[in-house]
Structures are given as C-alpha cells and as structure tokens.
Amino acid sequence: MEELLSQQQIDSFETDGYLVLEGYFESQHSQRVKDDMDRMTANGVRPNDRLDILMNYPELGFLTSEPGIIARVTQLMRGTRFTHHHMHASSQADGEKGEPWHHDYEQLPQTNRSHLMVHIFMYFDGLNGEIGDLLLLPGSQRQVMDRRALYDFGYADLPGSITIDSLAPGSIIILHSAILHARRPKPGGGDYRRYFANTSYCQDGILWCGVDEIATLNQVALERGYDRQSRYSWLFDTSQFYNGTKVWQDLKEKNIGSLALKL
Numbered sequence: 001m002e003e004l005l006s007q008q009q010i011d012s013f014e015t016d017g018y019l020v021l022e023g024y025f026e027s028q029h030s031q032r033v034k035d036d037m038d039r040m041t042a043n044g045v046r047p048n049d050r051l052d053i054l055m056n057y058p059e060l061g062f063l064t065s066e067p068g069i070i071a072r073v074t075q076l077m078r079g080t081r082f083t084h085h086h087m088h089a090s091s092q093a094d095g096e097k098g099e100p101w102h103h104d105y106e107q108l109p110q111t112n113r114s115h116l117m118v119h120i121f122m123y124f125d126g127l128n129g130e131i132g133d134l135l136l137l138p139g140s141q142r143q144v145m146d147r148r149a150l151y152d153f154g155y156a157d158l159p160g161s162i163t164i165d166s167l168a169p170g171s172i173i174i175l176h177s178a179i180l181h182a183r184r185p186k187p188g189g190g191d192y193r194r195y196f197a198n199t200s201y202c203q204d205g206i207l208w209c210g211v212d213e214i215a216t217l218n219q220v221a222l223e224r225g226y227d228r229q230s231r232y233s234w235l236f237d238t239s240q241f242y243n244g245t246k247v248w249q250d251l252k253e254k255n256i257g258s259l260a261l262k263l
C-alpha cells in the first residue's frame with residue numbers, strides 16, 4: 001500500500017474529522033477540469049446531473065478514481081476496500097446561496113459510525129473569502145445525529161467551529177462524511193467563477209444507502225474507463241448499496257416508538 005499520508009495526518013483526521021491538502025492538483029490538471037465544467041455550464045448541465053457528468057465530462061469522471069486520492073483514502077480506511085458513492089461538480093459565482101450546517105454520512109436511520117465514509121472537497125481555484133467560506137465543526141463526526149439536526153443554525157459560528165476561507169488553487173479537503181459543515185455565502189467575486197467538485201467513498205463491510213440510479217452510474221463509469229484499466233473496478237461495485245428511496249419509505253412506516261425492540 002502506498003503511504004502518502006503521515007501517521008500524524010491520519011491521527012489528525014481521526015481526531016478532527018478532516019484533512020487539508022493544499023495545492024494538491026497541479027495547475028494544468030485543474031485547468032482541464034475547469035474546462036470540462038465550463039462546457040457543463042454552457043450545456044446547461046446542473047451540478048447534480050450525475051449521469052450526464054459521468055457520460056460526457058471525462059476530466060470530471062476520472063476524478064472518481066484519481067490515484068493519489070484513492071491511495072490516501074485507502075490509508076484512512078485502514079487498508080480495506082471501499083466504493084465510490086457519488087460525485088458533484090459546480091462552478092460557483094457571486095450570489096451563490098449558502099448551505100446551512102449539515103453532514104452527509106449515508107445511514108438510515110442514523111445510529112452509529114462503525115464504518116467510514118469520506119467526502120473529497122476539491123477547490124480548483126482555492127478559497128479566498130469571496131463567494132462562500134467552508135465552516136467545519138472538528139470532532140463532530142463522532143456524534144450520531146440526523147443530517148440536518150443543526151440546520152436551523154444556518155451559517156452561524158458554533159462553539160469550536162472553524163472557518164476555512166483561504167486555500168491555494170488545486171487544494172483538496174478530505175472530510176469524514178459525518179463531520180458537520182456548512183458553506184457560508186460571501187459577497188464578491190465579480191465575474192469570476194469558483195470551480196468546486198466532490199467525490200465520496202464508502203468503506204466495505206456493510207451495505208450503504210445508494211442513489212436510485214447507482215447501477216447505471218457504475219456501468220457508465222466502467223464503460224468510460226474511469227476504473228483505469230480495471231485497476232480500480234472495485235470502486236464501482238453496485239452490490240455494496242441498497243436502494244435508499246425504498247428503504248426510507250419502509251423505515252418511515254416502522255419507525256414508531258422503540259425501534260430497538262423491532263430488530
């Protein structure tokens with residue numbers, strides 16, 4: 001296993017729930033990704049049009065199996081395998097609305113943190129205090145709560161929270177998906193657009209809550225070669241997921257009173 005993260009970085013991730021890698025992408029790579037995102041914008045593709053992104057924007061599609069990121073996530077997963085959950089890409093401009101406090105750990109219902117899920121936030125232009133700042137509550141990944149339990153706090157500072165508003169271009173942040181985070185809207189930026197993408201990964205060993213179209217997404221990823229000559233075909237393994245929409249419906253009917261007694 002390639003050891004690209006130091007033990008100190010791994011320890012820091014486990015304590016705080018995030019890890020900043022400044023200037024991770026070299027500028028030519030970032031530019032290729034940004035060109036793909038400009039084409040997305042010109043074609044009217046929305047940030048959550050996952051199928052369209054994977055089918056038609058290969059620079060974005062290949063981010064799902066970026067070797068240096070996969071090696072680092074492998075270390076954080078303690079050498080176990082994991083699957084790609086979803087990707088998202090958006091070029092944000094002045095006036096971009098914020099995203100109140102929430103987390104993105106995929107579990108129905110939220111009951112434990114036995115297996116690791118991570119998000120990789122990619123800031124191809126870095127952060128500079130305009131458009132939006134990233135807020136994090138370090139350590140909150142250890143608290144089990146609904147994804148929007150603190151949503152009503154909006155973009156307010158919370159006790160112990162930090163604001164990340166300065167990052168070099170091409171920086172990435174690896175987040176434990178259960179860490180509370182928010183994007184606080186900020187004025188400024190003019191005509192400038194900020195290019196942001198994220199991927200996410202789920203540790204093997206349990207079934208995870210997947211999006212409805214995950215089988216199609218994985219098939220397209222494999223057809224487009226995002227597994228890099230089968231080196232990473234395990235990232236696109238649909239058998240690691242259950243259908244979240246269906247399970248959510250079933251759960252709503254059963255989730256009355258003492259759920260533990262119904263196991």
Ligand SMILES: [Fe+2]
Nearest residue numbers: 102103104181
């Ligand atoms: Fe989020």
